[in-house]
Amino acid sequence: MFSRIANLFRGFLSLFIKGLEKRNPEALLELEQENLRKQIASYNQGLANHAGLAERLIGQVRKLETEEKELRARTTAHLRAGNKQAAAQYALRLQTITRELAENRSQMESAEETYKDLVRARDVAVNAARAKIESLKGAINDMRMKTAMAEMNEMAAGMVGSIGGSGDTLSRLHEMVEEERSKASGRARVARDSIDMNDINVKEAEMTALADQALADFAAAEGLTLDGDAAPAPAQRSMGSSQPGSESESA
Template structure:
């Protein structure tokens, strides 16, 4: 019984709303414009977040690429100088840096893909709103249609110019997230920096030796040619 009454009430309200919209198409236009504004706000927030993430990842990738070049050069230099322990330590750090670099590149690819999908979804929503406005033309005079169309065009163009500027609050959130990511990365990398001083444990030495062997193989370096010749 209660369900039937609820259905009757929803039907009645729906007919009343439809009647109001037929008599005053501007009311429906206002509803569509409000819906579009909310959608644009949501899309702008998502676009700003992904744009910030992409920029942060690109900055981190450039830093890791520079670190990779430096570690590679240091490993090779110490190997040529017969500083095997130091070379192994740098080779081990080089492996870790390359793994982080690969992970960041994968994350950047995913973030850029999501960014493009959000732009596409935004454009589809704006186009759908434009179609709905076209359907309301019969209930509005020419002046009102032109004003509504101009407002919609302004809203649509705002979705492009406002990307990355969703407000000071959003910027602060992005900065805090970025700082937390950097702190987490720093905590992850700190144990590796200990190996730079010396490799004391046998397990660490074995891993470093393996990393050195892989580095030598990848670089095509001949260890025999670098070993000091014994005095006769």
């Protein structure tokens, strides 16, 4: 019973923590970045220890190389001098040093190769982790932006639905305006139909005729010609008036 209750409690706690992680992905990402920095520091510490081992092997190889040269020179010298016993002791020591040198060289090369592999593995892992972190940052920013856009669209959709819904204020106002427009149009039509156009046409013709007559009287008084009327004939000369050159002819 207690185990089931504990499992239930852990389940609720896990759901609560998961909900917090979903609401705060930036905090979780920052925690992962901090963990990555700690892992890199720990890895570098181990890498430094391995590099120290490789340096010690390099120093040991150099020391053995120097000792090998000295023993080889001493063995050769004693052998040439005829000191076979001393030359044999140096030759035995040289044999041991040569064997140790070969082993140390092999260990040094292996250590150097392992160091390079560890450095390459670290760089690959770090670059992959950083690329993933940058990708997650972009994904989180895109998620935040899309969430905000979704909220704005939902808000806009709700506003459109509430504004365009039946029975709201704008719909009632539209109906009232259309009703008043219809009434006004009907009143204007009734008023237009009630006007007697015959009297208006007669009065309009009468005013036009009077205006034309006044214009004709004015033109006649001033000796002017209206458009469309015939031009007045020129004045006739009297019979007693002489033509030019008549006196000269009678003379």
